[in-house]
Amino acid sequence: MPTLAFLRCPAMLSAMKIRKARLADAAVIADFNTRLAWETEQLKLDAHTIRAGVRAALRDPAKGTYFVMEHEGEVIGQLLITYEWSDWRNGNFWWIQSVYVSAEHRKSGVFRALFAHVQKLAQRRRDVCGLRLYVEKENHRAQKTYERLSMTKTHYEVYETDLRRKSAVRSTRRSRVA
Numbered sequence: 001m002p003t004l005a006f007l008r009c010p011a012m013l014s015a016m017k018i019r020k021a022r023l024a025d026a027a028v029i030a031d032f033n034t035r036l037a038w039e040t041e042q043l044k045l046d047a048h049t050i051r052a053g054v055r056a057a058l059r060d061p062a063k064g065t066y067f068v069m070e071h072e073g074e075v076i077g078q079l080l081i082t083y084e085w086s087d088w089r090n091g092n093f094w095w096i097q098s099v100y101v102s103a104e105h106r107k108s109g110v111f112r113a114l115f116a117h118v119q120k121l122a123q124r125r126r127d128v129c130g131l132r133l134y135v136e137k138e139n140h141r142a143q144k145t146y147e148r149l150s151m152t153k154t155h156y157e158v159y160e161t162d163l164r165r166k167s168a169v170r171s172t173r174r175s176r177v178a
Contacts, residue, residue, distance in 0.1 A: 018117045021066035021078065023058045028075045029066055030054045032100040040136045066098070067118060069110050077101040077110040081118060084132075091129030094122050099133070099142075115149055134158055 021029060030051045037043040057063045057080065064082040068075045080098040085091075096118065101110045122128040133151070135142050143153075 017070045021068045026054050036100045076105045079114050089129040093130050093132045096133040
C-alpha cells in the first residue's frame with residue numbers, strides 16, 4: 001500500500017478526501033477504536049459495546065461527529081469531535097477523540113490534515129472557543145504530534161468514575177496500585 005507522502009503533492013490530493021463519517025463506516029470506525037484502545041492502553045474493548053457506541057454517535061450528531069480520511073475509497077484515518085459547554089468562556093470546546101490512523105499511513109500527514117480540517121470548521125463558528133484532547137500519559141509520540149500542531153499542555157488532570165467498566169471494557173493489563 002503506498003504511503004501518503006503525496007499530502008504535500010497537489011497532484012495527488014484528489015486521491016484523498018476528508019468527509020463526515022456515515023453509518024456505513026461504523027464497522028471500520030469500531031475496528032479502529034478497538035485497535036486504538038489496544039495499541040495505546042492494552043485494553044480489549046467489548047465488540048458489541050464499541051459497535052453500538054459508534055453507531056449511536058453516527059446516528060445522533062448531538063453526541064459527536066466523526067471525520068474520516070479516505071484514500072482510494074478506503075478509510076485510513078479518523079477522529080471524533082464531541083462537545084463541552086464552557087460557562088467560563090460562553091462557548092463550546094470541541095474535544096478531539098478516537099484519533100486513529102492505520103499503521104501503514106502513519107507519519108504521512110493524515111492526522112495533520114484531519115486536525116487542520118476540524119480546526120478550520122471550528123474557526124468558522126462563533127460558538128466554538130477552543131479545541132481540546134486528552135492523551136494517554138505514556139503516548140509520547142502522540143504528544144509530540146500535538147505540540148507540533150501548536151497545541152499546548154494544560155494544567156488539568158482528568159479524573160473519572162467509570163460506571164460501566166465491567167460491561168464495556170475488559171482490561172488485559174495489571175491494575176496500578178496507588
